[in-house]
Amino acid sequence: MLSNIDFPWSLRKLFCAKFYKGKSACYNLVDFAHTPLPPPSARSSSFRGAASSEKDDDLKPITIKSVQLHTVLLPYLRPFETSFGAETHKVAVLVELTTETGVVGWGECSIELWPGYGHETAETATHILSEFLAPAVIGETLDHPTDFPTLIRRFRGNHHARAGLEAAVWDAFAKRNDLRLTDCFAHYAPDGHKTEGRATVGVSIGIQDSLDATLAAVSARLDQGYCRIKLKIKRGWDIEVARAVRARFPDILLMLDANSDYNIGDAEHLATLDQFNLLMIEQPLSHDDIYQHGVLQSRMATRICLDESVKSASDLLVALQVGAIGILNLKPARVGGFSECLEIYRICAENDLPLWIGGMLECGIGRSANLSFAALPAVNLPSDISATDRYFDPDLTEPPFALDGDSTLAVADGRGIGVDVQRDRLEVAKQAWRDNYPYGGGA
Numbered sequence: 001m002l003s004n005i006d007f008p009w010s011l012r013k014l015f016c017a018k019f020y021k022g023k024s025a026c027y028n029l030v031d032f033a034h035t036p037l038p039p040p041s042a043r044s045s046s047f048r049g050a051a052s053s054e055k056d057d058d059l060k061p062i063t064i065k066s067v068q069l070h071t072v073l074l075p076y077l078r079p080f081e082t083s084f085g086a087e088t089h090k091v092a093v094l095v096e097l098t099t100e101t102g103v104v105g106w107g108e109c110s111i112e113l114w115p116g117y118g119h120e121t122a123e124t125a126t127h128i129l130s131e132f133l134a135p136a137v138i139g140e141t142l143d144h145p146t147d148f149p150t151l152i153r154r155f156r157g158n159h160h161a162r163a164g165l166e167a168a169v170w171d172a173f174a175k176r177n178d179l180r181l182t183d184c185f186a187h188y189a190p191d192g193h194k195t196e197g198r199a200t201v202g203v204s205i206g207i208q209d210s211l212d213a214t215l216a217a218v219s220a221r222l223d224q225g226y227c228r229i230k231l232k233i234k235r236g237w238d239i240e241v242a243r244a245v246r247a248r249f250p251d252i253l254l255m256l257d258a259n260s261d262y263n264i265g266d267a268e269h270l271a272t273l274d275q276f277n278l279l280m281i282e283q284p285l286s287h288d289d290i291y292q293h294g295v296l297q298s299r300m301a302t303r304i305c306l307d308e309s310v311k312s313a314s315d316l317l318v319a320l321q322v323g324a325i326g327i328l329n330l331k332p333a334r335v336g337g338f339s340e341c342l343e344i345y346r347i348c349a350e351n352d353l354p355l356w357i358g359g360m361l362e363c364g365i366g367r368s369a370n371l372s373f374a375a376l377p378a379v380n381l382p383s384d385i386s387a388t389d390r391y392f393d394p395d396l397t398e399p400p401f402a403l404d405g406d407s408t409l410a411v412a413d414g415r416g417i418g419v420d421v422q423r424d425r426l427e428v429a430k431q432a433w434r435d436n437y438p439y440g441g442g443a
């Protein structure tokens with residue numbers, strides 16, 4: 001068994017490799033789950049200040065000339081069901097940013113049709129981007145992509161919208177400097193944090209019609225090579241599905257995601273999940289709660305992973321202080337962009353908090369950017385960034401991301417996000433949005 005101390009840092013290389021080479025090792029994570037976390041480290045210095053003053057030697061700035069938005073609708077290969085309901089299509093507002101030197105950067109505003117996971121919708125994001133955020137940055141020169149939040153700091157909230165625009169800035173900046181996006185992120189990461197060029201990934205399995213269907217879905221994903229299985233759960237679909245999957249697959253890295261479907265009155269019920277040797281349970285309580293998650297964590301052994309509740313670095317510090325978090329699922333869209341991600345990344349590294357990158361079922365633009373971030377070394381648990389063929393055929397970008405045998409995805413090999421937007425497919429997806437416009441009044 002791994003020690004409590006070295007588990008999080010060595011999982012990528014040891015756990016997954018062991019599982020796939022031996023397929024018989026039994027990993028007992030209970031001791032890991034019981035490990036108390038130390039109080040959070042004080043914020044030592046301004047991360048952004050350090051990045052600007054110490055690492056800016058030879059990078060070329062960009063000046064933003066224009067911003068164009070593309071709202072797209074893209075069918076999933078199969079519906080994806082969570083406690084929110086079933087999703088059949090991907091909706092996204094894609095941000096195409098052009099610089100004065102003609103560099104084009106792309107960002108994906110991960111969004112939903114209705115304010116379920118987050119507060120925003122495709123139309124609110126379009127409104128905020130077109131009326132406020134884009135006008136605030138056009139004509140501006142950025143010496144560093146980490147300067148972006150300062151340009152829009154007079155606008156509050158709307159994290160998904162701002163994350164989409166910031167992602168386009170990062171892509172353009174990396175391309176301008178002939179860097180892969182992952183190398184660009186590493187440049188602004190703490191000293192010594194070099195990109196690994198690939199990330200260990202798992203797969204998320206939505207709520208199925210039956211236990212048999214769930215077992216079949218898990219089996220299929222394991223056969224494809226994924227080393228970590230995440231099951232979406234909800235009230236009435238939790239204990240028995242965990243029991244069935246654990247009974248069939250006693251050795252796999254297994255976790256559950258409740259998407260806020262429970263409350264603290266369910267603590268005793270949730271604690272019964274401890275028997276299934278779970279890697280973590282993700283966001284069991286309310287999307288805006290931190291304190292009660294700390295109460296719940298004191299009543300169950302399985303580590304609580306926060307998703308929706310951590311919308312900023314400040315939220316993360318609170319969660320650490322009250323013992324509400326044992327693992328973080330970091331979604332760039334949720335926290336407002338990659339600059340905030342880097343601040344959160346630094347806090348996780350300083351506090352030895354296990355970290356992985358979550359997803360919003362992004363198309364290739366957002367998938368590539370998230371993967372580029374997940375390749376940083378302190379992202380030390382499998383991320384929710386599946387291969388392209390998990391969701392789309394075809395995607396809006398080429399080449400697709402394919403799973404390697406060790407449950408990793410390699411970052412795209414090219415400048416910026418390293419994948420090319422296919423204009424013909426983009427137009428089809430934009431037309432699909434117009435043809436199926438879901439709100440009153442028409443697009």
Ligand SMILES: [Mg+2]
Nearest residue numbers: 257282283307
């Ligand atoms: Mg989640």
